[in-house]
Structure formats: C-alpha cells, structure tokens
Amino acid sequence: MRGGAHIQPIHPLEGFIIPGLGMEFNANWVTVTNPPATFTNNPSGTTAAAWLSGPFAEVNFLEPVSGVSMFYASPLAVTLEAYDAAGNLVGSPSQGSPTGSFRSWARLSVLAGQRTITRARIFGPMRGVLIDDLGACGGPLEVEIDIKPGSDPNSINLGASGVVPVAILSSESFDATTVDPDTVSLAGASVKMVGKSNRFLCHAEDVNSDGRLDLVCQVENLTYFLTEDGQTLAVLEATTFDGLPVRGEDTVNIVPDQ
Numbered sequence: 001m002r003g004g005a006h007i008q009p010i011h012p013l014e015g016f017i018i019p020g021l022g023m024e025f026n027a028n029w030v031t032v033t034n035p036p037a038t039f040t041n042n043p044s045g046t047t048a049a050a051w052l053s054g055p056f057a058e059v060n061f062l063e064p065v066s067g068v069s070m071f072y073a074s075p076l077a078v079t080l081e082a083y084d085a086a087g088n089l090v091g092s093p094s095q096g097s098p099t100g101s102f103r104s105w106a107r108l109s110v111l112a113g114q115r116t117i118t119r120a121r122i123f124g125p126m127r128g129v130l131i132d133d134l135g136a137c138g139g140p141l142e143v144e145i146d147i148k149p150g151s152d153p154n155s156i157n158l159g160a161s162g163v164v165p166v167a168i169l170s171s172e173s174f175d176a177t178t179v180d181p182d183t184v185s186l187a188g189a190s191v192k193m194v195g196k197s198n199r200f201l202c203h204a205e206d207v208n209s210d211g212r213l214d215l216v217c218q219v220e221n222l223t224y225f226l227t228e229d230g231q232t233l234a235v236l237e238a239t240t241f242d243g244l245p246v247r248g249e250d251t252v253n254i255v256p257d258q
Contacts, residue, residue: 023136026058032130048073048132056123059134064116064243067137069109073102078124082110082117084242090117105132113173116244143176144169145236145248147186149207149216153231155253156222163192163201163218166236168248170212177204177215179246183239184217192220229256 028051051057064085072078079094091110098106110117122131146167147154156164166186168176181200184191192201201218208214222234236248 023134024060024062028053028057048130049134050127050130051122053126055126056121057131058119058121060119061117061136063138064118065112065136065138066116066141066244067109067111068117068120068135069107069137070122070134071105071107071132072122072124072129073097073105073132074124074129075101076125076128078106078108078122078129080108080110081121081123082112083119083121084112084115085118090115094123102130111137111173112244116242140237140245140247141174143174143246143248144171145250146207147234147250147252153253154251155255157255163220164189164222165216165218166250167205167207168215168217168236168238168246169208170210170214174246175213177213178240178242179215179238180241181215181217184219184236185238186219186236187222187234189219189222191217229254 030050032048032050068080068082070080075097077094077096079092081092082090084090090112093108093110095106095108098104110120117136122129146169148156148165149167164186166184168179168184170176181191181202184202193199194201203216204213205216206213207216231251231253233249234252236250238246240246
C-alpha cells in the first residue's frame with residue numbers, strides 16, 4: 001500500500017450496503033482511503049479495498065444477485081469466482097495485470113444468466129491486490145415475452161372471460177422452462193390453476209421456432225387489471241425455481257366491450 005495510504009480494518013460482520021443489496025465481508029478485508037496518486041483511470045479515486053492474509057478474500061450477498069463486477073489493480077493475475085447457493089461455480093474469469101504494476105485498473109465481471117450468485121471470492125497475490133467499485137446487480141433479468149403468441153395486434157376484449165396465453169421466451173443464455181409458474185404475474189393477473197391438484201396451466205413449447213422450448217402460461221382475469229381502452233403495456237414478473245427474478249413486457253390492445 002504505497003504512498004502513505006491509510007488502512008482501516010473492516011469488521012467482518014458489519015459489511016457494506018450497496019444500493020438495495022447487502023454484502024457481508026470476511027475478516028481479511030481492509031479499506032484503503034485515498035489510494036496513491038500514481039494510479040491512472042481510477043474508478044472512484046477515493047476508497048479501495050484489499051486483504052492482508054490468505055490466498056483470497058470473500059464476500060457473501062445477503063440476497064441472491066444476478067451479476068458481480070469489480071475493478072482491480074495488481075502486478076499479477078487476479079481471478080473472480082462466483083458461486084450459487086448450492087456452492088456450484090457460476091463463473092471464474094481471470095486475467096493478468098495490464099501494466100505489471102499497481103498503476104492502472106482492470107475490470108472483471110460475472111453474469112449469472114438463469115442462475116443466481118450468493119458468494120464471490122477474489123484470488124490474487126496476498127497484499128498484492130486492490131479492489132474498487134465491487135458491485136452487484138440485483139435487479140430482475142430482462143426477458144422477452146409474447147402475449148397471445150401468433151396474434152398481431154394482441155387484442156383483448158374487456159368483456160371477454162377466460163384466459164389469455166403469454167409465452168416467456170428462451171434465449172441462448174436463458175431457459176424459460178426454469179420459471180416457477182406460481183410466481184408468474186402479468187399486469188397483476190396470475191396463472192390459472194386446474195384439476196384437483198391445482199396444477200398451473202403452463203406448458204413448454206417452441207412458439208417462435210428457434211429450436212428452444214419456451215414457457216406458455218394461461219393467465220386468467222387479466223381484464224380485471226387492464227381496464228383502459230386502447231393500447232397499453234403489460235408487464236410480466238416472475239421468479240425462476242432457483243430464485244432469479246425475471247421481467248418482460250409486451251403491448252396489448254384493449255377493445256371495449258360491445
């Protein structure tokens with residue numbers, strides 16, 4: 001820690017509050033106030049973090065996050081490892097120092113895709129890594145949806161009863177069939193349940209012919225929540241079985257009851 005930087009230990013149970021998210025740091029972390037002026041491209045320029053012992057430092061997220069990123073300065077290679085709640089490795093990007101010194105910052109990040117992250121570890125030379133702007137993305141994953149697949153425009157009659165189909169579309173990085181039907185809400189309306197076992201009326205189908213299975217759910221009582229005539233935006237919110245929040249939106253054309 002060159003340049004007379006002031007080092008202040010962090011209590012391992014205190015943690016930092018990132019906007020909307022909690023982080024709990026292990027005992028090895030310290031803060032570095034006013035890092036040396038020899039640094040270039042400082043992410044924040046005022047406070048960084050480091051650790052004093054062991055091969056890595058660790059942070060636990062008090063609620064699941066969908067991505068982790070950080071800047072680092074080190075003369076050697078640094079690795080960011082991210083894990084899910086079961087301890088499975090989500091990602092482990094690694095790269096060397098851009099300059100072979102502490103004089104510039106580089107960035108590492110992990111996106112969880114359809115999974116979530118609950119813990120991260122940073123590996124590097126002991127007393128040889130500075131961390132800045134360690135952050136996490138806790139917002140919902142934006143996904144594509146299609147209300148009334150195959151229909152354009154998506155017209156809904158205010159006087160009609162029954163269900164409205166909505167497809168949650170899979171992509172290269174997202175498997176829509178991992179969405180929990182119990183959590184699906186379209187403009188406030190829920191998925192219809194049928195049978196004595198109260199089975200949710202959802203099924204897997206490739207609705208857009210891209211070779212990936214999508215999740216199609218039948219939503220009931222949608223017109224209770226969409227009451228204005230004309231075109232409006234309907235927002236779908238849901239959660240995957242492993243706790244990742246997802247969000248999608250599509251337009252609908254509300255037709256008045258004749």
